[in-house]
Amino acid sequence: MNVQPIEALSDNYIWVMDESNRAVVVDPGESAKVLGYLKENQFNLEAILLTHEHDDHIGGVKEVLADYPDVPVYGPKETEQLNTQTVEDGDTFEVLDQTVQVFKTAGHSAEHISFLIGSALFCGDALFSGGCGRVFTGDYQAQYDALQVFNQLDDGIFVYAGHEYTQTNLRFAQSIESTNESISEELEQVNxxxxxxxxxxxxxxxxxxxxxxxxxxxxxxxxTDLRNARDGFS
Known part of the structure; x- marks a missing residue:
């Protein structure tokens, strides 16, 4: 299975998994680039996966479905107006002949979910490289619990997050732990x-x-202290 990013909006990534001529799209926040990518590569769209309700992750769904009206949409309760199948923590289903595991990873939104497919984790805005999403719900316990879900995963799992925030996240981390060599080395590579x-x-x-x-x-x-400090960092 291949995974490729489509850069969208200001800093979003729409992830496309493909196997042979079949594809699955994760969080299509806009449609034009997705439709262009599918047609350019002659992919048959097999499914759309949604992690949460924010418009920069679902804004292109209806337009994609206009071209692919029979494609199933898997998403959490908060996107049920778009879903053909609403999924929740512990559910599994199949795409590209692989099992998808669903985890609730709330906090950024009330019903945010993440998908694990083989060694690929699609975590929307629940986890970023070097960071995590803002806790728009105010439920810091839920976001903390989500991070513990990720902490339990195998080290070799690949993290496909929804935004390109790594550079700022690591600058923030370095401001907190200035002598942490792992952070400094990673920031140099990211730069x-x-x-x-x-x-x-x-x-x-x-x-x-x-x-x-x-x-x-x-x-x-x-x-909570870290998240509040990150909210004020630029």
Whole structure:
């Protein structure tokens, strides 16, 4: 299975999995680039996966479905107006002849979910490289619990997050732990990638356990303090 990013909006990634001539799209926040990519590569769209309700992740769904009206849409309760199948924590289903596991990873939104397909984790805005999503719900416990879900995954799992926030996340991390060599080395590599306008994703769970301060927070109180500090960082 191949996974490729489509750069969308200001800093979103729409992820496309493909196998042979079949494809699955994750979080199509806009439609034109998705439709162009599918047609250019002569892919048959097999499914759409949605992690949460924010418009920059679902804004293109209806337009994609206009061209592919029979394609199933799997998403959480909060996107049920778009779903053909609403899924929740613990559910499984099949795409591209592989089993998809569903995890609830709330906090950024109330019913945010993530999908694990083989060694590929599609985590929307629940986890970023070097960071996590803003807690728009105000439920810091839920977001902390989501991070513990990710902490339990194998180190070799690839992390396909929804935004290109790695550089800022690592600058923030370095401001907190200035002597952390793992963070400094990773920031140097990320700076080089961004100078070439190359994606910093996917990351891996193992890497995130080394560089992501939010994953390393050992209490919801410490997580909350970190998240509030990150909210004020630019």
């Amino acid at each position: 080089a990638l961004r100078e070439q306008d190359d994606p910093t994703l996917p990351s891996t769970i193992g890497k995130e356990k080394r560089i992501n301060l939010f994953l390393k927070a050992d209490s919801v109180e410490k997580f």
